[in-house]
Amino acid sequence: MARDGFFTGLDIGTSTIKILVAEFINGEMNVIGVSNVKSAGVKDGIIIDIDAAAKAIRVAIEQAEEKAGITIEKVNVGLPANLLKVEPTQGMIPVPSDSKEIKDEDVESVVRSALTKSITPEREVITLVPEEFIVDGFHGIRDPRGMMGIRLEMRGVLYTGPTTILHNLRKTVEKAGIKLENIIISPLALTRSVLNEGEREFGATVIDFGGGQTTVAVMSNQELQYTNIYAEGGDYVTKDISKVLKTSIPSAEALKFNFGNANVSEASLTETVQVEVVGESQPVDVTERFLAEVISARISHILDRVKQDLNRSRVLELPGGVIMVGGGAIIPGVVELAQEILGVNVKLYVPNQVGIRNPMFANVISIVEYAGTQSEVDAISQRAIAGEELLRRKPIDVGQTRYTQPSYQSTESTQTSPVTPLPNIEPTTQATPATPKEDKPKISDRVRNFVGGLFD
Template sequence: MARDGFFTGLDIGTSSIKVLVAEFIKGEMNVIGVSNVKSAGVKDGIIIDIDAAADAIKAAIEEAEEKAGMSITKVNVSLPANLLQIEPTQGMIPVPSESKEIKDEDVDSVVRSALTKSVTPEREVISLVPEEFIVDGFQGIRDPRGMMGIRLEMRGMIYTGPSTILHNLRKTVERAGIEVENIVISPLALTKAVLNEGEREFGATVIDMGGGQTTVATMRAQELQFTNTYAEGGDYVTKDISKVLKTSHQIAEALKFNFGSADLSSASPSETVQVEVVGENSPIEVSERYVAEIISARVRHVLDRVKQDLERSRLLDLPGGIVLIGGGAIMPGVVELAQEIFGVAVKLHVPNQVGIRNPMFANVISLVEYVGQLTEVDVLARGAVAGEEKLRHKPIDYKSSNPAPKTRTFAQPQQKPLETFDTPTEDAAFQTEGKPKQKMGDRVRGMFGNLFD
């Protein structure tokens, strides 16, 4: 059952940083503020410049605060699946109280006992998700509190990641003047939020096509079975267009979103566009088909790698098929190309929240939904993990020459309707889906008229 209250999600991507503020009331999530700013200091989903990333996060937080009409003091941060490891774990304790009634402290203790598994110094426990509790041999218990027993056991899944990535993530958010409430593994949140109950049980795969990387997560039997990241995304498509056509990154990006398609059969070989290229005195003509060939080659390369890994893990032919999300999935022809490559059912997931019905927001929406749906037992488990990790690792020194974080206090949210969020690139491409395709000659006038003014 969802917890009532306000929750803020922070998605630090290679291309953009998104912040979403939502209020949960009786299990219903209401989005009250969202922001999307250009990313900095991030490469392939990993922070490489703490100061630059912190400045971008601060800008995104301030924009979200303005739209939500409230101050943000703590955030839930998504963590990419880079070098993520998943292992089963279990713990067992005797119930110490004289009454033998299981309490919060006993849940905390049994989770800590499951954390005694050896973790190498370069890795850190991110999360432990309880699958079931066992009281005196009786299995399948979700919440043992209030029950009587002599022996309490827990079985679950433990998620670990590189300490360096986690350290940099925490330090960057703290330097932006915000407290980290929870670190949430992105693939875990995505599969929980994007897939329905049947897909999570019988099996399905979510492919998040971001700007700097592509993330894949497969869930079956309500458990995360496979996850991987590929250091190729929508930005690589833009770079390919820029390199092949010898044009600027700005023009290549405009070509991708205004004329790009991953489906060669729908691209016209006769429709052309004038493109400014380096070393030429006058623009050259490039056909829509040629641009599609450049785009299709990169998208096919990424999806072929995903297919090989899914086949190797015997997770390709799952009943739930493939679900695409992310800004890279918005491009026309991507769903059709994925259908051809994987040979299974493929669909594009579109969030249903008012004002942000765009697959590029699926990650940050799923993050907030996941945190809001955490049970009391899940919260206890997270608290136990946080306590153990503080004992294992030295505190991070956040002292720097930067000014101290500003003090914020919560204000009563302004009751105003959520503004439709406009993104001039991905949103424009997404909203035109299903409409008659404008001819290339007509479309180019507006684009390049603005571009070269």
């Protein structure tokens, strides 16, 4: 059940940084401020320059504060699935009170008992999601407080991540001048927000087509079953257009969103757009079909890799199909192309929040929803984890620490970091190319030769 009050979400993407401020009143979420600024110091969803990232976050905070009319003191930050590890866990304690009535401190104690398993020094607990409590053998209890019992057990799911990444995240938020309220696992929040009850139960896949990377998350039986990250996204489509057409990045970005189409069959063979080409004194005409071929080539490349990995993990043909979000997903024809390649039902998710009905805001919305709808039991669990991790945590020398990606299951693909199964956004358009014309000569065939070598 949602808690009344103000909640702020921070989505640190490779291309953009988004902040959303919302007020929860009687369980209703009302967005009162949002900002979207160019990212800095972030690569593949990971902070690589603390000072640069903190400065960009500070700009986003100031914009959000101005729009919301409040001072932001703390934020809930989304953590991508990079090197995330998921495993089941359980704990058990005797109920110590004379009355044998289970209290908050008993829930906190049983969560702590579930954290006693060995965790390597380079990893840290991010969150623990209680799946059920068991009181004297009675299963399926969501909130045991107020009940009487002699023995309290808990079964849940433990999420851990690299200590270095988490340290850098905390340090960056601290340098931006705000308090970190919660670290929230982005694919977990996103699947809970985007999928309906039936999809979460029977299984569905969410593809977040961001700017710098594409994230895939699968939820089934109300649990996050699989995630994977691909270090390619909408920015790569822009770079391909820029390279093939020999035009600037701002012009390529404008071409992508104003005239682009990922579905080649829907693009016109006769309609053309003028492009300012480096080395040419006059604009060159490019057909919409040729532009679509460039766009489709990169997106097809990403989706082919996604399909291979989902098939390998046997989670592609779930009843809920595929739901697409992210700035890259709004390119015309992406949903149709994804449906053709993946061979399952695909739909585009559009948030229903007034003023931000755009798939690019799905991630930051989900972070705020997750924070605002946390149950009291979830909050107690997070408090227990925070206390334990504070005791475990040691100072980290960021300048000397080097993290090497461990080897997980064989289903991983190159440049990806999937969760071990339990078993970003596009930049703002900065320039607009000239209006379409019909009677200009087509681009030289020498340009077309670049397409074939894009992915060699």
